[in-house]
Amino acid sequence: MRIVFLSARYPPDVLGGGEISTRLIAEALAAAGNEVSVLCGGQEYHDDIFGGVRILRMRELLPWWSKPIREVRVSRAMAQVVTKALEHHALAPDILHAHEFRSALTLSLLAHPHRVVTIRDYAPICGTTNNMWWDGSSCDGCSWTNVLFRCHRVVEASIPRKPFRVAQYKGNLAFRTRAYARIPHHVYTSAHLQHRVENRLHPPETIRASVIANPVDPAWVATPPTPLPAGNILCAAGRLETTKGTDVLLHALESVRIALPDVHLHCLGGGEVPRYQGLAARLGIADAVTFHGPISSVAVRERMDRSVAVLSPHLWEEPFGRAALESGARGRALIASDLGGVRETTTADTAFLVPPKDVPALAAACVRLLQDRNLAHTVGQAARR
CATH class of the missing domain: 3.40.50.2000 (Glycogen Phosphorylase B;)
Incomplete structure (x- = not known):
């Protein structure tokens, strides 16, 4: 054919x-x-x-x-x-x-x-393709009221650009x-x-x-997972932006660092890198996070292998959530927002799903997995199966 x-x-x-x-x-x-x-x-x-x-x-x-x-x-x-x-x-x-x-x-x-x-x-x-209002909640329709006052792309735009955004998204x-x-x-x-x-x-x-669910690269499952690292290392793969929950992620890291001062987060992806470097500096965690920018799939896989858990605290209703497949393929526990398609690719045994925008819940899940390596290993292996 x-x-x-x-x-x-x-x-x-x-x-x-x-x-x-x-x-x-x-x-x-x-x-x-x-x-x-x-x-x-x-x-x-x-x-x-x-x-x-x-x-x-x-x-x-x-x-x-x-x-x-x-x-x-x-x-x-x-x-x-x-x-x-x-x-x-x-x-x-x-x-x-x-x-x-x-x-x-x-x-x-x-x-x-x-x-x-x-x-x-x-x-x-x-x-806007992400079906989300400016406050992170899900949109219920593109009425004129919603587009003018709730659409996050219109709300965040400068006054001269607002008419163009309305024409683009509504028209x-x-x-x-x-x-x-x-x-x-x-x-x-x-x-x-x-x-x-x-x-x-x-x-x-x-x-x-x-x-039909998205596929996972066979290279991700071809080799057995590496042992969990000794350090308190976390990673998050995806664009750095509000819809992906990057703000929530960094605020949670601030809380995790109180319990585990040596924790380190690796952010793997492009997007608004300078903005989040600034936020990390204001939160006093600049030395606890590394922004790698856009990197290859091989580099993402290698970085996951050096992490204890993978984080995906998205605010929007992620239609699928590739992080669930890729983290599981590498035998790593996933901590993600309980929202969207990720519910179809995970169970209570293969991931920690937390309420979206809930910084304390996200931080608590991170601390629990970092302090209990047996649990992190068990969840990661269940996800790989």
Whole structure:
């Protein structure tokens, strides 16, 4: 079977778990005997084979339009680029598969009978894609009142930028609703995400929906976990931003340090690094946290191996939560917010789930695992199984 993936980015150009999942799925399908190609953005044109997958990188598909005023106009332009690329390279796919919402909007405008979209976030129902209000609570709909006074991206914007944010997040939702309704097969990464999206999107009955969890890189489970380190070391993998709970994380570290003065946290990911370096300094914990910035998947795995536990105190309803799979693959206990798709990939035996935004609960869970290595080992091994 010939399968063409549409993706704004593709490894090694990675923003987060979405690009990693796209690569793993593409390579698995290729290994199963399918002819798999990926159309994605790139600074220069490249036509390469990697992992059994043909990767076509084109400057025209770079995600330069991440926040356009009118998504329909840009999507039409991208659809023309994709159509020409399919014809020029004689790809003739049996299936066209979009792996993030920008590509999904483009896919909706293509005339192909077998189109599939993987829905990884709340883009079909939320202009900001994270379905969250400014105070960290979950959004219940993009009414004008909610967009103007509760949407966190609008609230945080400067006064001159607010009208543009409103146009971006409110004005494009009608097009997104129509676009997703045109794609006949939806794949969700969790049942939680499917429930949230379909309750507001109300897709046509003709749409086929499936739930397929994100994969974990086989390299993460190929080698046995390393022994727990002697030091009180924690790590958190993901972008540094409010929605990921980085503020809560650093405040919890301040409390943990009272009980365990030698505790050290490693933050693995890009985002608002200078802002959180400043917060750590103000809390007096600058020497207890290392900000690594964006690092490779291999480096993340190695850092997890040197940690006692992995933290994911997200504020938004994380649609899936890759940290649960990756920490379990390395035999490490997970401490995460009891919110979103992480509930589907963990149990009481494989993770500590704490209320979101609850600094004392997060700190207490960290102290408990750091002080009881037998418990940390037991939870980590249960997660790996």
